[in-house]
Every structure is written in structure tokens, then in C-alpha cells.
Amino acid sequence: MITSWFTWEKLCHVMNTRLKGEMFKACYSHVKGELVIQNSNPQKDSIRIHQDQPLPFLFLQPIHPPGQKVPIFTDFKPSRFVEAAIAGTDRDIRLKFTADQTLIIRIRPPKNNVFFISSAGFDTFKKSTDQVIHFDATPASFQTLSDDPRLNDHWKKRLRKLYPDLSWPELQQEIARANGQVLGGRFILLPLPQEKFNPHRFYDTYRHYVTSRLKELHFKPEKDRLMSTLASRAEKVSRRIRQLAKTEEQADLIKRYRIYGDILMTILNTLQPGQEKAEIPMELRPLGFPDTIPLKPDLSPQTNAQRYYNKARKLERARQESRETETALHKEYEELKAKATELEAIDSLIDLRKWSKKNKDLLTRLNRTENPQKADTARLPYREFF
Secondary structure (H helix, E strand, O other), X not given: OOOOHHHHHHHHHHHHHHOOOOEEEEEEEOOOOEEEEEEOOOOOEEEEEEOOOOOOEEEEEEXXXXXXXXXXXXXXXXXXXXXXXXXXOOOEEEEEEOOOEEEEEEOOOOOOEEEEEEOOEEEEOOXXXXXXXXXXXXXXXXXXXXXXXXXXXXXXXXXXHHOOOOOHHHHHHHHHHOOOEEEOOEEEOOOOOOOOOOHHHHHHHHHHHHHHHHHHHHHHHHHHHHHHHHHHHHHHHHHHHHHHHHHHHHHHHXXXXXXXXXXXXXXXXXXXXXXXXXXXXXXXXXXXXXXEEEOOOOOOHHHHHHHHHHHHHHHHHHHHHHHHHHHHHHHHHHHHHHHHHHHHOOOOHHHXXXXXXXXXXXXXXXXXXXXXXXXXXXXXXXXXXX
């Protein structure tokens, strides 16, 4: 019920309790999908409205205006907060300010938005075709749970199971006095015994749940992404090590090429230009070698011998370079395994952020290696934070 009509109604009570008469001076955004209504006094509560999925929320908190921000509703004039009210059946909240200014917060995924209405005109936080907003704060009354559009089908079924003996008007009274609690990982508006609604207590419960839920929602995908990055690089390193290991098999070939060169130089005087192969005398033939040595007929006998020496040297250099590369790759592979073990043991977003900060250079290098096309991508004019 964290985004239900009843929760947002209680948030209106919270705002009316905490913001009455406060002066607000501007509206801006510095996080994607988030609007801030800035209190003139940064030590007092500003209004922070986050509208993107997976969890829209509204926080009241002191905010110091960031250096980088995008002005929103530039016609908004410094004015005092007058009142927050919710529509009778829709999740539309109206914030009234002096100077004849109104903000309508709409929570209707995927069409969440904030509308600004004043004598200067009409504006929207997100692009919208809606140019006229009808807001009706007339209280609605429903006698049966099934007829009430303010709850979704999931909560209608659950409330029937939890309170089968209460009528819907009686159950609404129970919801009205609840300060919220967490059961089964869900935020619900069912009261504790002898509980009375307290805006401050409700807001503390609401904020704690949203903060915890956001951490959960972002922790696992972020950890999985980092684990995937490490695993992907480790697999590529392992595959490259296996490929380089095959160069050790070339030791016999290097030896053979050198012997070919030595034999050709020994029998040089017996060779004639244009030969395609040279017969190896029995006394010079190593065990297991063929009877002949392939030659290039367009090359002289001496050049053919030099060609085998060159091939042996080239393979030897490649073999040495492979050994050095393989040593470095083995070291990288062990580092990746160690980092993956550290990461696997992390079970909180705070520790995950600390680990990412500590291993910033490694992650930057891996990102550049795995996604070279994204290395020079332009930075967006906002940042995400928790």
C-alpha cells in the first residue's frame, strides 16, 4: 500500500503539519525523474518528489541547492505553503501556495507528472498533452470494498482475508488511525492495538520503508551487474591463457626450423637453384625427422636456409612474448577471483558502494575493456544517488 491513495492522503496530513506557512523559492531537478520544491531556508524541509519507477515517493527533508541543477517551473514565485489536499478518488495531490500558485502531483504510473498552475500560465514537469487539469477534492464514500477504486485488486483480496468480519466503512476507520507497519516485506496501513494516527510517526515509518526498499531494489541489480562484469572479464582472461598455452607446443617446431637451417648450411654446396626439396643425408638426419626439407625454388639455397632461421627466431620471440603475457594474465585472473570473492560476501548497498569506490580504478579499466564504444559517452546533466 506504499503508493495507494490512502498512503498519499496521509502524506497530505504530514505536509499540512510540517510545512504550513513555510516559504518556498524555486523548483528544480538534479536527479532524473525527480522534482525538488526548495525551501527558502535550506535547514528546513523542502519537498522532494520522485516519480520514476520502481517506487515513486515523496520526502520532506532539508536540501541544500546543488551546484548543478535544471530549473523547473521558472515562473514559480517565492511563496508560502498554504495546504495539501488529495482528490476524492484519484492519486492527485494539490499543493497550494500564496501568490495564486498551485502544483498538482499526479501518481498514476506510467503517467506520473507534476503540473504547475498560476496566473502566468500552465506548465508540466514531464512532457504531456494534458493542458487542463480537473482537481476535485470532494470526499468520496463507498460502502463496499469492491466498489472503491482507491485500492487495487491485490489489496482488496488481502484486506478481505485479513479482516473478513469488518465492513468497508469500519475498515476505513482502521486504516485512518494506522501509522503504517511492515509485514512480509510490504508496507501496510493496518493499525497496531490502541494506535492513533500521528503524522510524524507515520512519516518516519513511511520514509524508513521507502529508503530500505530502494536499497533492496538497487542492491541486487547493482551487485549482479558488478559480478557479471568480473565474471565476463575472468572468462576472457581464462580463454586467452588457454590460447597462449598452445604456443608452448611450438617448441618442437622452433627446434626443427633451426635444424633445417643448420642442415641446409652444411649441404649448401650440394644444392642447386630451383630445387623444391633437399635430401637429408642419413648421418645428418635426427631421429623422427623426414627424409627431405621443403625449399622455395625461387630462392637460393643460402636464402632458403636463412628463411628457416628467421622462422625459428620469429616463433621464439612470439613464444617469449606469450610467456610474459600469460604471466600478466594469470596475475589478473587471480585478482579477479579475489575481487569476486569479496563482492560475493557483500550483503548491503552501503558496503557495495564502499567496495565500488575502493575498486574504482579496476571497474573503470574493466568498463573500458568490456565496453570500448561507451568509454567516451557524454555525461548526462544529472546524477543518481541514494
